[in-house]
Amino acid sequence: xxxxIDSNKKFQKELNSGTxxxxxxxxxxxxxxxxxxxxxxKLMEAGxxxxxxxxxxxxxxxxxxxxxxGLLESYVDPSISGxxxxxxxxxxxxxxxxxSWTEIWDQTKKFVDNVLKGKNDV
Amino acid sequence: xxxxxxxxxxxxxxxxxxxxxxxLVQDALSDxxxxxxxxLEEELSENPSLSETEILIPVVEKYGSPSEVAAAYLAIxxxxxPILGQRPHLDPRSFLEKFFGVLGESSAWSAFFYMLLAFIxxxxxxxxxxxxxxxxxxxxxxxxxxxxxxxxLLSIRGIALLEGRIVEALLGVRMPRRxxxxxxGLSWSDRYVALVxxxxxxxxxxxxxxxxxxxxxxxxxxxxxxxxxxxxITSPVLELIFHVPLDxxxxxxxxxxxxxxxxxVAGLLLLPLTLHLAKLAxxxxxxxxxxxxxRK
Numbered sequence: 001x002x003x004x005i006d007s008n009k010k011f012q013k014e015l016n017s018g019t020x021x022x023x024x025x026x027x028x029x030x031x032x033x034x035x036x037x038x039x040x041x042k043l044m045e046a047g048x049x050x051x052x053x054x055x056x057x058x059x060x061x062x063x064x065x066x067x068x069x070g071l072l073e074s075y076v077d078p079s080i081s082g083x084x085x086x087x088x089x090x091x092x093x094x095x096x097x098x099x100s101w102t103e104i105w106d107q108t109k110k111f112v113d114n115v116l117k118g119k120n121d122v
Numbered sequence: 123x124x125x126x127x128x129x130x131x132x133x134x135x136x137x138x139x140x141x142x143x144x145x146l147v148q149d150a151l152s153d154x155x156x157x158x159x160x161x162l163e164e165e166l167s168e169n170p171s172l173s174e175t176e177i178l179i180p181v182v183e184k185y186g187s188p189s190e191v192a193a194a195y196l197a198i199x200x201x202x203x204p205i206l207g208q209r210p211h212l213d214p215r216s217f218l219e220k221f222f223g224v225l226g227e228s229s230a231w232s233a234f235f236y237m238l239l240a241f242i243x244x245x246x247x248x249x250x251x252x253x254x255x256x257x258x259x260x261x262x263x264x265x266x267x268x269x270x271x272x273x274x275l276l277s278i279r280g281i282a283l284l285e286g287r288i289v290e291a292l293l294g295v296r297m298p299r300r301x302x303x304x305x306x307g308l309s310w311s312d313r314y315v316a317l318v319x320x321x322x323x324x325x326x327x328x329x330x331x332x333x334x335x336x337x338x339x340x341x342x343x344x345x346x347x348x349x350x351x352x353x354x355i356t357s358p359v360l361e362l363i364f365h366v367p368l369d370x371x372x373x374x375x376x377x378x379x380x381x382x383x384x385x386x387v388a389g390l391l392l393l394p395l396t397l398h399l400a401k402l403a404x405x406x407x408x409x410x411x412x413x414x415x416x417r418k
Contacts, residue, residue, distance in 0.1 A: 037157055038156070041184075057153075057190065057194060083160070086300065
């Protein structure tokens, strides 16, 4: 059983490493204003309360990586009540990337679904 | 289980390990601290009767344990090298290609521009550190001086972050991208003591003060070398065609014609040499900035 949990965790982690960037880009593309990490994490949590797909702490390095690749831009706002927050906003290049990544995702999803369904039918 | 946010951060730092880039560690701690404190604040306002340790359990459960979060940062960092910091490990070029090839290296030119313009941050940061330091230290004689001195130290930490961004952009050395902030939940006096006791504040102050003479030396040296190499290279054209003499320290002299090719070649050699020197100085300065401006 422990082995199953471990392998499930590992599988989920491997899936997340590819999809987290797509999910973050999509959230920021739909946002009306720049968002900081905690709010993004909250939004993701609201979409999936039963079993959060990934740990919130793992979002931050992905945000940094997206910013480093020019898909996001950010600025720091020194908040009065708490620690300074870093706000992220999607760039034009990020929007273009999101579009092509969404197409890749749709194709992948279709392919995996077809294979899985085919297997179930046998 | 973590007692409080400080405890979590200490564990996260340990998990990131001593071999991790200190700038990455600072960023990871800064991200975690901002997130956890914001989450704590929100949860506390909803459940004021619970203690910080109790509230922290579900918050950390969602954020991820220190080992999970450290693994996420360490997995992504190799893809995040500074744009100008990437160099091939093996250089198959010949000596001459390497010597003149520096003219086409963007990292050499950016290090050169850092050196050439170093007097600007040197003057601004250095004079702020020196004059601000004297004025705020002097004001410590009065009670009003305490907050002034605290604000001064905070401004120095802001300068350290800004200079770090310049160093990373031009010298290609990975520097912190997130500001440091003092722990919330501490009283004003404790925060003040933490700010003054943190040797990072003092290292940043020393860096800012030393940037003043260093900036002047860098700018002086590299502008001189650059002007010399350019005037040597252009001297045959200027002297023979436009009849403009070489202006050496105020003495207008025409170079003997037989000597002009030597001057020209000297200029051609001096320009790549200047860039090599800028690269070397940039490398040393980058390491020095990293030692001074990253929290240990």
